[in-house]
Amino acid sequence: MSKNVFLFSGQGSQYVGMAKELFDKYESAKSVFKNAEDILGYDLKKIVFEGPDSELNKTVYSQPAIMATSLCAFEALKANGVSFYGVAGHSLGEYAALVVSGMVTFEDGFKLIKARAEAMQKAAEENKGAMCAVIGLSSGEIEDVCGSVSGYVVPVNYNSPVQTVIAGEISAVDAASEIFAEKKARCIHLNVSSAFHSKLMQSAADEFIDTAKTVSFSVPDVAFYSNLLGERLTDFSDMPALLASHIVSPVRFVSELEAMKRDGFDTFIELGPNKVLTGLVRKTLSDVSYANVENEKTLEKALETITK
Numbered sequence: 001m002s003k004n005v006f007l008f009s010g011q012g013s014q015y016v017g018m019a020k021e022l023f024d025k026y027e028s029a030k031s032v033f034k035n036a037e038d039i040l041g042y043d044l045k046k047i048v049f050e051g052p053d054s055e056l057n058k059t060v061y062s063q064p065a066i067m068a069t070s071l072c073a074f075e076a077l078k079a080n081g082v083s084f085y086g087v088a089g090h091s092l093g094e095y096a097a098l099v100v101s102g103m104v105t106f107e108d109g110f111k112l113i114k115a116r117a118e119a120m121q122k123a124a125e126e127n128k129g130a131m132c133a134v135i136g137l138s139s140g141e142i143e144d145v146c147g148s149v150s151g152y153v154v155p156v157n158y159n160s161p162v163q164t165v166i167a168g169e170i171s172a173v174d175a176a177s178e179i180f181a182e183k184k185a186r187c188i189h190l191n192v193s194s195a196f197h198s199k200l201m202q203s204a205a206d207e208f209i210d211t212a213k214t215v216s217f218s219v220p221d222v223a224f225y226s227n228l229l230g231e232r233l234t235d236f237s238d239m240p241a242l243l244a245s246h247i248v249s250p251v252r253f254v255s256e257l258e259a260m261k262r263d264g265f266d267t268f269i270e271l272g273p274n275k276v277l278t279g280l281v282r283k284t285l286s287d288v289s290y291a292n293v294e295n296e297k298t299l300e301k302a303l304e305t306i307t308k
Contacts, residue, residue, distance in 0.1 A: 008093030009272025129195030230255025
């Protein structure tokens with residue numbers, strides 16, 4: 001029997017129309033949006049299903065939208081009897097993981113993501129920055145280059161052995177990108193307005209923690225893997241501080257995936273829009289199975305891969 005772990009998508013994976021097929025088919029997916037909208041105070045369905053892209057892509061909307069889409073995929077898998085023994089998320093994906101693992105209630109999960117998205121949107125408007133995916137160099141080489149340029153730029157997403165995202169001041173990101181190009185690495189500038197998971201988000205972390213302190217956190221029902229640690233989380237004594245630190249700290253996703261495999265997980269199922277994390281699993285781990293769930297077609301394919 002396979003040992004399933006659920007992975008939850010991060011920001012940047014969103015697209016207009018995501019979750020619509022699962023919403024139409026499953027009553028429990030409809031409930032995800034209805035209950036989320038009660039907490040958010042606006043019509044999330046309209047933004048997700050109708051757009052436009054310019055509205056959906058705003059951090060304040062994209063984070064709750066992706067979380068709702070991921071939870072719709074979870075409801076679809078649950079309706080089909082799929083079991084799981086661990087969870088992880090990429091950046092904002094950790095908030096869907098918090099809900100699914102039983103660490104926070106659905107209501108508190110959306111209360112947290114609403115506060116996080118609003119604080120990060122505000123910080124992004126106040127602190128302009130840039131992010132760039134670097135492909136083809138080791139994380140060590142990327143760290144060395146970031147340390148050599150003037151200004152502030154740091155690795156923030158350790159996504160796979162051959163892909164690391166850097167973030168920081170625009171001029172410093174540009175300077176580092178020039179050096180990476182000279183080293184024949186591929187650099188892809190991300191369509192974001194600031195430098196997420198860097199110190200440019202400190203004001204967001206400071207604002208967010210006040211909301212996090214009002215939430216009750218429980219010990220999760222399944223193994224929970226942390227971006228901040230790059231391994232399984234076992235100390236749940238100060239989750240508000242951990243989640244605030246998460247906003248300004250690197251996502252150690254490679255280490256997380258390696259830890260999951262060491263712990264015996266062999267089937268990695270991504271829940272949410274697109275299949276970014278599925279690609280990272282494929283590039284990072286060998287001898288494992290993987291699938292993504294975002295619509296009816298991918299759900300059917302995933303059910304063929306998964307041992308319930």
